[in-house]
Amino acid sequence: MPLFGTLELPTATAHLPTLRNLDTEPWSLPKAEILQLALEVSRSTLALLPKALHPAIPSYVTIWVTRYPESPVGPFLLAQLRLMARAGAHPRGFVLRAYASTPEAASALTQRWGLPAAAATVTLKRRHDRVMAQVLQAGVPVLDAALVDPQPISGGDVQYIHSVTLAQAPIDGKTAPWLVQVDPRYTFHKAERGRPEVSRLDGEAWGAPGLTLQNPIACTACTCDTDLPRIRFVMDPDVPVVRGTRKIRDSREAE
Protein backbone atom coordinates (compact mmCIF):
# COMPACT_ATOMS: atom_id res chain seq x y z
CA MET A 1 0.00 0.00 0.00
CA PRO A 2 1.10 3.61 -0.43
CA LEU A 3 3.57 5.21 1.93
CA PHE A 4 2.34 7.13 4.95
CA GLY A 5 3.70 10.23 6.65
CA THR A 6 6.06 9.69 9.56
CA LEU A 7 5.43 12.77 11.71
CA GLU A 8 5.91 11.92 15.37
CA LEU A 9 3.01 13.61 17.07
CA PRO A 10 4.50 14.21 20.52
CA THR A 11 7.12 16.47 18.98
CA ALA A 12 4.43 18.51 17.24
CA THR A 13 1.69 18.80 19.82
CA ALA A 14 3.37 21.47 21.95
CA HIS A 15 2.98 24.03 19.17
CA LEU A 16 -0.44 23.07 17.88
CA PRO A 17 -3.28 25.56 17.53
CA THR A 18 -6.23 24.91 19.81
CA LEU A 19 -9.79 25.09 18.55
CA ARG A 20 -12.36 26.53 20.92
CA ASN A 21 -14.91 24.06 19.61
CA LEU A 22 -16.03 22.39 16.39
CA ASP A 23 -19.06 24.66 15.93
CA THR A 24 -17.21 27.29 13.93
CA GLU A 25 -19.54 29.57 12.01
CA PRO A 26 -18.75 29.87 8.29
CA TRP A 27 -17.14 32.94 6.82
CA SER A 28 -18.08 34.35 3.44
CA LEU A 29 -15.01 35.72 1.64
CA PRO A 30 -15.95 37.52 -1.58
CA LYS A 31 -13.55 38.75 -4.26
CA ALA A 32 -10.53 36.97 -2.85
CA GLU A 33 -7.31 37.19 -4.87
CA ILE A 34 -5.38 33.93 -4.61
CA LEU A 35 -1.79 33.39 -5.71
CA GLN A 36 -0.86 29.70 -5.69
CA LEU A 37 2.57 28.34 -6.52
CA ALA A 38 3.18 24.59 -6.83
CA LEU A 39 6.68 23.18 -6.57
CA GLU A 40 8.05 19.69 -6.09
CA VAL A 41 10.02 18.90 -2.94
CA SER A 42 12.04 15.99 -1.63
CA ARG A 43 10.45 12.73 -0.44
CA SER A 44 12.18 13.47 2.88
CA THR A 45 9.18 15.72 3.65
CA LEU A 46 7.43 12.51 4.73
CA ALA A 47 8.73 13.41 8.20
CA LEU A 48 6.47 16.51 8.16
CA LEU A 49 3.34 14.58 7.22
CA PRO A 50 1.01 12.99 9.80
CA LYS A 51 0.82 9.22 9.77
CA ALA A 52 -2.81 9.37 8.67
CA LEU A 53 -1.88 10.80 5.27
CA HIS A 54 -0.14 9.47 2.15
CA PRO A 55 2.43 11.66 0.40
CA ALA A 56 1.66 12.92 -3.09
CA ILE A 57 3.66 11.17 -5.83
CA PRO A 58 5.89 13.12 -6.34
CA SER A 59 5.97 15.13 -3.12
CA TYR A 60 5.09 18.77 -3.69
CA VAL A 61 4.10 21.89 -1.81
CA THR A 62 1.78 24.74 -2.60
CA ILE A 63 2.43 28.28 -1.44
CA TRP A 64 -0.78 30.24 -1.08
CA VAL A 65 -0.94 33.98 -0.66
CA THR A 66 -4.47 35.40 -0.56
CA ARG A 67 -5.94 38.85 -0.23
CA TYR A 68 -9.39 38.82 1.42
CA PRO A 69 -10.85 42.30 0.94
CA GLU A 70 -13.92 41.45 3.03
CA SER A 71 -14.22 39.19 6.06
CA PRO A 72 -15.85 39.19 9.50
CA VAL A 73 -12.50 40.37 10.91
CA GLY A 74 -11.96 43.00 8.22
CA PRO A 75 -9.65 42.90 5.21
CA PHE A 76 -6.54 40.77 5.59
CA LEU A 77 -3.91 38.81 3.70
CA LEU A 78 -3.00 35.21 4.44
CA ALA A 79 0.05 33.22 3.38
CA GLN A 80 0.23 29.43 3.79
CA LEU A 81 2.67 26.66 3.03
CA ARG A 82 0.95 23.34 2.38
CA LEU A 83 2.49 19.91 1.90
CA MET A 84 0.29 18.13 -0.60
CA ALA A 85 -0.96 14.69 0.32
CA ARG A 86 -3.73 12.16 0.08
CA ALA A 87 -6.28 11.55 2.82
CA GLY A 88 -7.22 8.06 1.74
CA ALA A 89 -8.15 8.56 -1.89
CA HIS A 90 -8.67 12.31 -1.65
CA PRO A 91 -6.09 15.00 -2.47
CA ARG A 92 -5.46 17.33 0.46
CA GLY A 93 -2.98 20.05 1.40
CA PHE A 94 -1.55 19.73 4.92
CA VAL A 95 -0.94 23.24 6.27
CA LEU A 96 2.58 23.48 7.68
CA ARG A 97 2.47 27.14 8.71
CA ALA A 98 0.49 30.29 7.93
CA TYR A 99 0.92 34.02 8.39
CA ALA A 100 -1.92 36.53 8.51
CA SER A 101 -1.53 40.26 8.05
CA THR A 102 -3.61 41.16 11.12
CA PRO A 103 -3.50 39.72 14.65
CA GLU A 104 -7.31 39.45 14.58
CA ALA A 105 -7.26 37.28 11.49
CA ALA A 106 -4.41 35.12 12.79
CA SER A 107 -6.20 34.54 16.06
CA ALA A 108 -9.58 33.79 14.50
CA LEU A 109 -8.16 31.39 11.89
CA THR A 110 -6.22 29.55 14.59
CA GLN A 111 -9.13 29.20 16.97
CA ARG A 112 -11.80 28.45 14.37
CA TRP A 113 -10.12 26.23 11.75
CA GLY A 114 -6.88 25.22 13.44
CA LEU A 115 -4.68 27.13 11.04
CA PRO A 116 -1.14 27.38 12.48
CA ALA A 117 -1.19 31.13 11.85
CA ALA A 118 0.85 33.96 13.32
CA ALA A 119 0.69 37.67 12.56
CA ALA A 120 3.24 38.98 10.06
CA THR A 121 3.57 41.48 7.25
CA VAL A 122 2.07 39.90 4.14
CA THR A 123 1.96 41.68 0.79
CA LEU A 124 0.55 40.76 -2.62
CA LYS A 125 1.38 43.13 -5.48
CA ARG A 126 0.49 43.04 -9.15
CA ARG A 127 2.68 44.32 -11.97
CA HIS A 128 1.94 43.96 -15.65
CA ASP A 129 4.41 41.09 -15.97
CA ARG A 130 4.16 39.43 -12.56
CA VAL A 131 2.23 38.99 -9.34
CA MET A 132 4.52 39.21 -6.31
CA ALA A 133 4.09 38.04 -2.74
CA GLN A 134 6.25 38.68 0.28
CA VAL A 135 6.06 37.72 3.95
CA LEU A 136 8.10 39.54 6.60
CA GLN A 137 8.25 38.02 10.06
CA ALA A 138 9.46 40.55 12.61
CA GLY A 139 10.89 42.53 9.71
CA VAL A 140 12.79 39.57 8.29
CA PRO A 141 11.71 38.26 4.88
CA VAL A 142 10.69 34.60 5.05
CA LEU A 143 9.02 34.39 1.63
CA ASP A 144 9.60 36.09 -1.69
CA ALA A 145 7.61 34.52 -4.48
CA ALA A 146 6.07 35.52 -7.78
CA LEU A 147 3.97 34.41 -10.69
CA VAL A 148 5.92 35.43 -13.78
CA ASP A 149 4.35 36.20 -17.16
CA PRO A 150 0.64 35.76 -16.32
CA GLN A 151 -1.54 34.43 -19.14
CA PRO A 152 -5.34 34.25 -18.98
CA ILE A 153 -6.84 30.80 -18.52
CA SER A 154 -10.30 29.58 -17.62
CA GLY A 155 -11.18 29.37 -13.94
CA GLY A 156 -12.66 26.02 -14.85
CA ASP A 157 -9.14 24.74 -15.49
CA VAL A 158 -8.03 25.51 -11.94
CA GLN A 159 -8.44 22.86 -9.27
CA TYR A 160 -7.88 24.01 -5.71
CA ILE A 161 -7.22 21.21 -3.25
CA HIS A 162 -8.87 21.30 0.17
CA SER A 163 -6.71 21.79 3.27
CA VAL A 164 -6.23 19.87 6.47
CA THR A 165 -4.83 21.47 9.61
CA LEU A 166 -3.42 19.76 12.69
CA ALA A 167 -4.89 21.19 15.85
CA GLN A 168 -5.96 20.38 19.37
CA ALA A 169 -9.72 20.00 19.26
CA PRO A 170 -12.28 19.22 21.94
CA ILE A 171 -14.14 16.00 21.11
CA ASP A 172 -16.01 13.70 23.49
CA GLY A 173 -15.00 15.89 26.42
CA LYS A 174 -11.30 15.56 25.70
CA THR A 175 -8.98 17.95 23.90
CA ALA A 176 -6.57 16.03 21.66
CA PRO A 177 -4.77 16.43 18.32
CA TRP A 178 -6.98 16.03 15.25
CA LEU A 179 -6.63 16.72 11.57
CA VAL A 180 -9.31 19.23 10.62
CA GLN A 181 -10.63 19.30 7.05
CA VAL A 182 -11.10 22.81 5.65
CA ASP A 183 -12.97 22.64 2.36
CA PRO A 184 -13.89 26.02 0.86
CA ARG A 185 -15.87 26.52 -2.33
CA TYR A 186 -14.69 28.75 -5.13
CA THR A 187 -16.56 30.73 -7.77
CA PHE A 188 -14.02 32.02 -10.26
CA HIS A 189 -14.14 35.48 -11.80
CA LYS A 190 -10.68 35.58 -13.31
CA ALA A 191 -7.76 33.18 -13.64
CA GLU A 192 -4.21 33.44 -14.91
CA ARG A 193 -1.38 30.98 -15.12
CA GLY A 194 2.34 31.68 -15.17
CA ARG A 195 5.75 30.48 -14.13
CA PRO A 196 6.40 30.08 -10.40
CA GLU A 197 9.46 31.87 -9.07
CA VAL A 198 10.55 31.62 -5.43
CA SER A 199 13.65 33.57 -4.48
CA ARG A 200 13.29 33.02 -0.75
CA LEU A 201 11.53 30.47 1.44
CA ASP A 202 12.83 30.16 4.98
CA GLY A 203 11.95 26.56 5.82
CA GLU A 204 12.44 27.09 9.54
CA ALA A 205 9.91 29.92 9.56
CA TRP A 206 7.40 27.76 7.69
CA GLY A 207 7.58 24.73 9.96
CA ALA A 208 9.70 22.84 7.45
CA PRO A 209 13.35 23.05 8.49
CA GLY A 210 15.70 22.15 5.67
CA LEU A 211 12.97 22.27 3.03
CA THR A 212 14.43 22.68 -0.44
CA LEU A 213 12.19 23.57 -3.35
CA GLN A 214 12.91 21.50 -6.43
CA ASN A 215 11.05 21.18 -9.69
CA PRO A 216 8.63 24.11 -10.27
CA ILE A 217 5.22 22.96 -11.52
CA ALA A 218 2.84 25.85 -12.13
CA CYS A 219 1.50 29.04 -10.68
CA THR A 220 -1.95 30.60 -10.82
CA ALA A 221 -3.41 33.93 -9.79
CA CYS A 222 -7.20 33.94 -9.51
CA THR A 223 -9.97 36.16 -8.30
CA CYS A 224 -12.90 34.31 -6.83
CA ASP A 225 -15.64 34.31 -4.26
CA THR A 226 -14.84 31.79 -1.58
CA ASP A 227 -15.53 30.93 2.04
CA LEU A 228 -14.35 29.15 5.13
CA PRO A 229 -17.10 26.66 5.90
CA ARG A 230 -18.25 24.84 8.99
CA ILE A 231 -16.08 21.91 10.00
CA ARG A 232 -17.50 18.65 8.68
CA PHE A 233 -14.74 16.09 9.17
CA VAL A 234 -11.87 15.52 11.56
CA MET A 235 -9.35 12.69 11.37
CA ASP A 236 -7.12 10.96 13.87
CA PRO A 237 -3.63 12.09 12.80
CA ASP A 238 -2.01 8.77 13.71
CA VAL A 239 -4.44 6.41 12.00
CA PRO A 240 -5.10 5.95 8.24
CA VAL A 241 -8.10 8.14 7.45
CA VAL A 242 -10.15 5.22 6.16
CA ARG A 243 -10.27 4.10 9.80
CA GLY A 244 -9.80 7.35 11.71
CA THR A 245 -12.31 9.81 10.22
CA ARG A 246 -15.09 11.34 12.34
CA LYS A 247 -17.98 13.14 10.71
CA ILE A 248 -18.92 16.23 12.72
CA ARG A 249 -21.89 17.29 10.60
CA ASP A 250 -23.37 16.77 7.15
CA SER A 251 -23.65 20.36 6.06
CA ARG A 252 -20.89 22.87 5.50
CA GLU A 253 -23.46 25.69 5.63
CA ALA A 254 -24.72 27.49 8.72
CA GLU A 255 -27.44 25.49 10.47
Add this chain to the structure above:
Amino acid sequence: MKFGLFYEISVPRPWTRETERTVYNNALEQVKLADELGFDQVWAVEHHFLEEYSHCPAPELFLTACAMVTKKIRVGHGIVVCVPEFNHPIKIAERTATLDILSGGRLEVGTGRSATWTELGGFRSDPDITKKSWDEFVRCLPKMWTQETYSYQGEFWSMPERCIIPKVYQKPHPPMWVAVTSPGTELDAADRGLGSLGLTFGQFAEQEKRIAEYRRRIQLCDPVGDFVNDQVSTVNFLYCNEDDEKARATGRRMADTFNYLASQLISAREAYPSRSYPSLGLLPQLRRQATGPDANEQAGEGLGLGGPERVIRAMKKWEAVGVDRVNFLLNTLEIIPQEDVLASLRLFAKEVMPAFRDSKGGN
Protein backbone atom coordinates in the same frame (compact mmCIF):
# COMPACT_ATOMS: atom_id res chain seq x y z
CA MET B 1 -17.12 -10.20 -28.63
CA LYS B 2 -13.41 -10.72 -27.97
CA PHE B 3 -11.71 -11.02 -24.63
CA GLY B 4 -8.23 -10.07 -23.59
CA LEU B 5 -5.95 -9.24 -20.70
CA PHE B 6 -4.77 -5.82 -19.61
CA TYR B 7 -1.61 -5.30 -17.56
CA GLU B 8 -0.52 -2.38 -15.43
CA ILE B 9 2.09 -4.58 -13.64
CA SER B 10 1.19 -3.54 -10.13
CA VAL B 11 3.94 -4.33 -7.63
CA PRO B 12 3.42 -4.26 -3.85
CA ARG B 13 5.90 -2.82 -1.41
CA PRO B 14 8.45 -3.77 -0.21
CA TRP B 15 10.17 -3.88 -3.57
CA THR B 16 12.73 -6.60 -3.33
CA ARG B 17 14.55 -7.85 -6.41
CA GLU B 18 12.25 -10.87 -6.32
CA THR B 19 8.90 -9.07 -6.00
CA GLU B 20 9.22 -7.31 -9.36
CA ARG B 21 10.37 -10.53 -11.00
CA THR B 22 7.54 -12.53 -9.44
CA VAL B 23 4.90 -10.10 -10.72
CA TYR B 24 6.33 -10.21 -14.24
CA ASN B 25 6.65 -14.00 -14.16
CA ASN B 26 3.09 -14.39 -12.90
CA ALA B 27 1.87 -12.14 -15.69
CA LEU B 28 3.72 -14.18 -18.30
CA GLU B 29 2.26 -17.40 -16.92
CA GLN B 30 -1.22 -15.88 -17.10
CA VAL B 31 -0.67 -14.74 -20.70
CA LYS B 32 0.58 -18.20 -21.71
CA LEU B 33 -2.51 -19.80 -20.21
CA ALA B 34 -4.80 -17.19 -21.75
CA ASP B 35 -3.34 -17.97 -25.17
CA GLU B 36 -4.05 -21.67 -24.69
CA LEU B 37 -7.59 -20.90 -23.48
CA GLY B 38 -8.46 -18.77 -26.49
CA PHE B 39 -8.21 -15.22 -25.20
CA ASP B 40 -7.70 -12.91 -28.14
CA GLN B 41 -5.28 -10.23 -26.95
CA VAL B 42 -2.99 -8.99 -24.21
CA TRP B 43 -2.34 -5.30 -23.62
CA ALA B 44 0.36 -3.67 -21.52
CA VAL B 45 0.51 -0.02 -20.49
CA GLU B 46 3.42 2.39 -20.69
CA HIS B 47 3.69 4.12 -17.31
CA HIS B 48 6.59 5.71 -15.51
CA PHE B 49 7.17 6.53 -11.83
CA LEU B 50 3.71 5.32 -10.76
CA GLU B 51 4.76 3.62 -7.55
CA GLU B 52 3.01 0.32 -6.88
CA TYR B 53 0.24 1.19 -9.36
CA SER B 54 2.24 0.36 -12.48
CA HIS B 55 5.82 -0.82 -12.91
CA CYS B 56 5.54 -1.13 -16.67
CA PRO B 57 7.72 1.49 -18.37
CA ALA B 58 8.83 -0.78 -21.22
CA PRO B 59 5.73 -2.65 -22.43
CA GLU B 60 7.40 -3.58 -25.70
CA LEU B 61 9.82 -5.79 -23.76
CA PHE B 62 7.08 -7.46 -21.76
CA LEU B 63 5.01 -7.92 -24.91
CA THR B 64 7.97 -9.42 -26.74
CA ALA B 65 8.30 -11.93 -23.93
CA CYS B 66 4.56 -12.60 -24.22
CA ALA B 67 4.89 -13.18 -27.95
CA MET B 68 7.74 -15.62 -27.39
CA VAL B 69 5.72 -17.86 -25.05
CA THR B 70 2.45 -17.79 -27.00
CA LYS B 71 1.15 -18.73 -30.45
CA LYS B 72 -2.04 -16.85 -31.26
CA ILE B 73 -2.79 -14.14 -28.74
CA ARG B 74 -2.33 -10.62 -30.10
CA VAL B 75 -0.02 -8.23 -28.26
CA GLY B 76 -1.06 -4.61 -27.69
CA HIS B 77 0.81 -1.50 -26.67
CA GLY B 78 -1.78 -0.04 -24.37
CA ILE B 79 -0.53 2.66 -24.92
CA VAL B 80 2.70 4.07 -26.27
CA VAL B 81 3.06 7.66 -25.06
CA CYS B 82 3.19 9.99 -28.06
CA VAL B 83 5.01 12.86 -26.38
CA PRO B 84 8.52 13.76 -27.61
CA GLU B 85 10.25 13.60 -24.23
CA PHE B 86 8.90 10.08 -23.64
CA ASN B 87 9.40 8.48 -27.03
CA HIS B 88 10.97 9.60 -30.26
CA PRO B 89 8.64 8.78 -33.17
CA ILE B 90 11.40 7.00 -35.11
CA LYS B 91 12.03 4.74 -32.12
CA ILE B 92 8.30 4.04 -31.83
CA ALA B 93 8.15 3.02 -35.48
CA GLU B 94 11.26 0.85 -35.19
CA ARG B 95 10.29 -0.82 -31.92
CA THR B 96 6.74 -1.57 -32.97
CA ALA B 97 7.82 -2.94 -36.34
CA THR B 98 10.33 -5.20 -34.64
CA LEU B 99 7.68 -6.47 -32.23
CA ASP B 100 5.28 -7.03 -35.10
CA ILE B 101 7.91 -9.18 -36.83
CA LEU B 102 8.85 -11.11 -33.70
CA SER B 103 5.21 -11.79 -32.88
CA GLY B 104 4.44 -12.91 -36.42
CA GLY B 105 2.07 -10.03 -37.12
CA ARG B 106 0.20 -10.02 -33.83
CA LEU B 107 0.80 -6.39 -32.82
CA GLU B 108 -1.86 -3.78 -31.98
CA VAL B 109 -0.67 -0.23 -31.35
CA GLY B 110 -2.46 1.91 -28.81
CA THR B 111 -1.51 5.57 -28.66
CA GLY B 112 -1.95 8.25 -26.02
CA ARG B 113 -0.35 11.17 -24.21
CA SER B 114 -0.16 10.47 -20.44
CA ALA B 115 -2.54 12.01 -17.95
CA THR B 116 -0.48 12.44 -14.79
CA TRP B 117 1.83 15.17 -13.60
CA THR B 118 3.87 12.40 -12.03
CA GLU B 119 4.89 11.28 -15.51
CA LEU B 120 4.67 14.49 -17.53
CA GLY B 121 6.64 16.41 -14.90
CA GLY B 122 9.15 13.58 -14.62
CA PHE B 123 10.00 13.88 -18.30
CA ARG B 124 9.71 17.70 -18.16
CA SER B 125 6.98 17.56 -20.79
CA ASP B 126 4.68 20.50 -21.35
CA PRO B 127 1.09 19.39 -20.61
CA ASP B 128 -0.21 22.12 -22.92
CA ILE B 129 1.07 20.45 -26.06
CA THR B 130 0.61 16.72 -25.51
CA LYS B 131 -2.60 16.50 -27.53
CA LYS B 132 -0.91 18.23 -30.42
CA SER B 133 2.18 16.04 -30.32
CA TRP B 134 0.00 12.94 -30.12
CA ASP B 135 -1.91 14.14 -33.19
CA GLU B 136 1.34 14.65 -35.08
CA PHE B 137 2.80 11.29 -34.06
CA VAL B 138 -0.25 9.21 -35.05
CA ARG B 139 -0.27 10.76 -38.50
CA CYS B 140 3.42 9.94 -39.02
CA LEU B 141 3.49 6.37 -37.73
CA PRO B 142 1.61 4.60 -40.56
CA LYS B 143 3.79 6.32 -43.15
CA MET B 144 6.97 5.43 -41.27
CA TRP B 145 5.84 1.82 -41.18
CA THR B 146 4.90 1.58 -44.85
CA GLN B 147 6.82 4.06 -47.02
CA GLU B 148 10.13 2.96 -48.47
CA THR B 149 11.77 6.17 -47.32
CA TYR B 150 10.44 8.89 -45.06
CA SER B 151 11.21 12.50 -44.24
CA TYR B 152 9.30 14.90 -42.05
CA GLN B 153 9.26 18.48 -40.86
CA GLY B 154 6.69 19.08 -38.14
CA GLU B 155 6.05 21.16 -35.07
CA PHE B 156 7.37 18.63 -32.59
CA TRP B 157 9.95 16.66 -34.51
CA SER B 158 11.62 16.37 -37.87
CA MET B 159 13.91 14.08 -39.82
CA PRO B 160 15.67 14.09 -43.17
CA GLU B 161 14.90 11.35 -45.66
CA ARG B 162 15.87 7.92 -44.39
CA CYS B 163 14.76 4.35 -44.79
CA ILE B 164 13.11 3.43 -41.49
CA ILE B 165 13.64 -0.26 -40.95
CA PRO B 166 12.43 -2.83 -40.31
CA LYS B 167 8.97 -2.53 -41.82
CA VAL B 168 5.94 -3.95 -40.06
CA TYR B 169 5.00 -7.57 -40.74
CA GLN B 170 1.24 -7.00 -41.02
CA LYS B 171 -0.07 -5.56 -44.26
CA PRO B 172 -0.78 -2.76 -44.59
CA HIS B 173 0.13 -2.16 -40.93
CA PRO B 174 -0.99 -3.05 -37.37
CA PRO B 175 -4.36 -1.76 -36.14
CA MET B 176 -4.08 1.57 -34.33
CA TRP B 177 -5.98 2.69 -31.25
CA VAL B 178 -6.31 5.68 -28.95
CA ALA B 179 -6.55 5.49 -25.17
CA VAL B 180 -9.89 7.01 -24.20
CA THR B 181 -10.39 8.23 -20.66
CA SER B 182 -11.57 11.84 -20.89
CA PRO B 183 -14.96 12.44 -22.48
CA GLY B 184 -14.44 13.63 -26.05
CA THR B 185 -11.30 11.64 -26.80
CA GLU B 186 -13.45 8.97 -28.43
CA LEU B 187 -14.35 11.62 -30.99
CA ASP B 188 -10.65 12.30 -31.64
CA ALA B 189 -10.32 8.56 -32.24
CA ALA B 190 -13.31 8.52 -34.58
CA ASP B 191 -12.14 11.51 -36.63
CA ARG B 192 -8.82 9.77 -37.31
CA GLY B 193 -10.24 6.32 -38.00
CA LEU B 194 -8.65 4.88 -34.87
CA GLY B 195 -10.02 2.27 -32.51
CA SER B 196 -11.36 3.45 -29.17
CA LEU B 197 -9.30 1.84 -26.42
CA GLY B 198 -11.50 2.67 -23.47
CA LEU B 199 -9.79 2.71 -20.12
CA THR B 200 -12.79 3.42 -17.95
CA PHE B 201 -14.77 0.97 -15.89
CA GLY B 202 -18.50 0.49 -15.54
CA GLN B 203 -21.21 3.05 -16.28
CA PHE B 204 -23.21 1.43 -19.07
CA ALA B 205 -25.38 4.41 -19.89
CA GLU B 206 -22.48 6.82 -20.28
CA GLN B 207 -20.47 4.32 -22.32
CA GLU B 208 -23.42 3.54 -24.58
CA LYS B 209 -23.83 7.22 -25.41
CA ARG B 210 -20.15 7.68 -26.15
CA ILE B 211 -19.94 4.52 -28.26
CA ALA B 212 -22.97 5.57 -30.31
CA GLU B 213 -21.38 8.95 -31.00
CA TYR B 214 -18.08 7.26 -31.91
CA ARG B 215 -19.85 4.95 -34.36
CA ARG B 216 -21.71 7.86 -35.94
CA ARG B 217 -18.62 10.02 -36.23
CA ILE B 218 -16.22 7.43 -37.63
CA GLN B 219 -18.43 7.03 -40.71
CA LEU B 220 -17.04 10.35 -41.92
CA CYS B 221 -13.47 9.99 -40.72
CA ASP B 222 -10.25 11.01 -42.40
CA PRO B 223 -8.12 7.99 -41.45
CA VAL B 224 -4.51 8.55 -40.48
CA GLY B 225 -3.62 5.01 -41.50
CA ASP B 226 -4.29 2.85 -44.53
CA PHE B 227 -7.49 1.48 -43.06
CA VAL B 228 -10.14 2.37 -40.50
CA ASN B 229 -10.13 0.54 -37.19
CA ASP B 230 -13.68 1.06 -35.96
CA GLN B 231 -13.56 -1.22 -32.94
CA VAL B 232 -14.44 -0.29 -29.41
CA SER B 233 -12.54 -1.86 -26.56
CA THR B 234 -13.01 -1.41 -22.85
CA VAL B 235 -11.29 -2.57 -19.67
CA ASN B 236 -12.81 -4.48 -16.80
CA PHE B 237 -11.82 -6.51 -13.79
CA LEU B 238 -12.02 -10.30 -13.88
CA TYR B 239 -12.30 -12.67 -10.99
CA CYS B 240 -14.55 -15.61 -11.80
CA ASN B 241 -15.24 -18.36 -9.28
CA GLU B 242 -18.00 -20.94 -8.87
CA ASP B 243 -18.73 -19.38 -5.49
CA ASP B 244 -20.39 -16.15 -6.61
CA GLU B 245 -20.22 -14.49 -3.22
CA LYS B 246 -16.57 -15.29 -2.72
CA ALA B 247 -15.75 -14.11 -6.24
CA ARG B 248 -17.50 -10.81 -5.73
CA ALA B 249 -15.85 -10.20 -2.38
CA THR B 250 -12.37 -11.09 -3.66
CA GLY B 251 -12.89 -9.17 -6.87
CA ARG B 252 -14.18 -6.17 -5.02
CA ARG B 253 -11.03 -6.17 -2.90
CA MET B 254 -8.93 -6.19 -6.06
CA ALA B 255 -10.96 -3.39 -7.66
CA ASP B 256 -10.88 -1.26 -4.51
CA THR B 257 -7.13 -1.70 -4.21
CA PHE B 258 -6.63 -0.73 -7.84
CA ASN B 259 -8.81 2.34 -7.48
CA TYR B 260 -7.11 3.35 -4.24
CA LEU B 261 -3.67 3.14 -5.86
CA ALA B 262 -4.89 5.10 -8.87
CA SER B 263 -6.22 7.84 -6.62
CA GLN B 264 -2.71 8.42 -5.25
CA LEU B 265 -1.49 9.64 -8.64
CA ILE B 266 -1.38 13.33 -9.44
CA SER B 267 -3.57 14.01 -12.45
CA ALA B 268 -2.11 16.55 -14.86
CA ARG B 269 -4.87 18.97 -14.07
CA GLU B 270 -4.48 18.74 -10.30
CA ALA B 271 -1.03 20.31 -10.44
CA TYR B 272 -0.93 22.08 -13.79
CA PRO B 273 -4.08 23.91 -14.90
CA SER B 274 -4.31 23.49 -18.64
CA ARG B 275 -6.94 23.57 -21.34
CA SER B 276 -5.18 20.52 -22.74
CA TYR B 277 -6.60 18.51 -19.83
CA PRO B 278 -10.11 19.93 -19.54
CA SER B 279 -11.42 17.08 -17.45
CA LEU B 280 -9.85 15.18 -14.62
CA GLY B 281 -9.96 12.02 -16.69
CA LEU B 282 -9.91 8.60 -15.15
CA LEU B 283 -8.49 9.39 -11.72
CA PRO B 284 -11.43 11.17 -10.07
CA GLN B 285 -13.76 8.50 -11.35
CA LEU B 286 -11.61 5.86 -9.71
CA ARG B 287 -11.42 8.01 -6.57
CA ARG B 288 -15.21 8.08 -6.38
CA GLN B 289 -15.35 4.37 -6.99
CA ALA B 290 -12.82 3.80 -4.22
CA THR B 291 -14.50 5.80 -1.50
CA GLY B 292 -17.38 7.88 -2.74
CA PRO B 293 -20.98 7.53 -3.73
CA ASP B 294 -20.07 5.30 -6.69
CA ALA B 295 -18.38 2.76 -4.45
CA ASN B 296 -21.29 0.33 -4.59
CA GLU B 297 -21.26 0.40 -8.35
CA GLN B 298 -18.06 -1.60 -8.29
CA ALA B 299 -20.04 -4.59 -7.12
CA GLY B 300 -22.60 -3.93 -9.84
CA GLU B 301 -23.56 -5.68 -12.99
CA GLY B 302 -20.87 -4.15 -15.17
CA LEU B 303 -17.86 -5.88 -13.72
CA GLY B 304 -16.46 -9.32 -14.43
CA LEU B 305 -16.56 -10.27 -10.78
CA GLY B 306 -18.65 -13.19 -9.63
CA GLY B 307 -19.82 -16.61 -10.67
CA PRO B 308 -19.94 -17.50 -14.38
CA GLU B 309 -23.63 -16.62 -14.77
CA ARG B 310 -23.12 -13.15 -13.33
CA VAL B 311 -20.06 -12.52 -15.48
CA ILE B 312 -21.93 -13.66 -18.61
CA ARG B 313 -24.73 -11.19 -17.81
CA ALA B 314 -22.21 -8.38 -17.40
CA MET B 315 -20.44 -9.15 -20.66
CA LYS B 316 -23.73 -9.46 -22.53
CA LYS B 317 -24.62 -5.98 -21.42
CA TRP B 318 -21.30 -4.63 -22.68
CA GLU B 319 -21.90 -6.40 -25.96
CA ALA B 320 -25.34 -4.87 -26.15
CA VAL B 321 -24.03 -1.31 -25.75
CA GLY B 322 -21.64 -1.84 -28.64
CA VAL B 323 -18.33 -2.95 -27.12
CA ASP B 324 -16.29 -5.24 -29.40
CA ARG B 325 -13.57 -6.21 -26.94
CA VAL B 326 -13.22 -6.43 -23.18
CA ASN B 327 -9.76 -6.54 -21.65
CA PHE B 328 -9.42 -7.71 -18.07
CA LEU B 329 -7.23 -6.70 -15.17
CA LEU B 330 -6.62 -9.93 -13.28
CA ASN B 331 -4.88 -8.75 -10.14
CA THR B 332 -3.58 -5.74 -8.22
CA LEU B 333 -0.64 -5.83 -5.81
CA GLU B 334 -0.83 -9.64 -6.13
CA ILE B 335 -3.63 -9.72 -3.57
CA ILE B 336 -5.17 -12.71 -5.35
CA PRO B 337 -2.93 -15.80 -5.24
CA GLN B 338 -1.58 -16.79 -8.64
CA GLU B 339 -3.29 -20.19 -8.58
CA ASP B 340 -6.65 -18.50 -8.03
CA VAL B 341 -6.03 -16.09 -10.91
CA LEU B 342 -5.23 -19.00 -13.21
CA ALA B 343 -8.31 -20.88 -12.02
CA SER B 344 -10.40 -17.79 -12.70
CA LEU B 345 -9.09 -17.65 -16.28
CA ARG B 346 -9.83 -21.34 -16.80
CA LEU B 347 -13.36 -21.01 -15.46
CA PHE B 348 -14.01 -17.93 -17.61
CA ALA B 349 -12.83 -19.80 -20.69
CA LYS B 350 -14.90 -22.86 -19.87
CA GLU B 351 -18.16 -21.25 -18.76
CA VAL B 352 -18.27 -17.69 -20.09
CA MET B 353 -16.53 -17.70 -23.47
CA PRO B 354 -18.90 -20.27 -25.02
CA ALA B 355 -21.79 -17.89 -24.43
CA PHE B 356 -20.17 -15.50 -26.90
CA ARG B 357 -18.95 -17.86 -29.61
CA ASP B 358 -21.90 -17.17 -31.86
CA SER B 359 -21.74 -13.42 -31.47
CA LYS B 360 -20.69 -11.17 -34.28
CA GLY B 361 -16.96 -11.24 -34.61
CA GLY B 362 -16.96 -14.57 -32.75
CA ASN B 363 -14.57 -15.50 -30.03
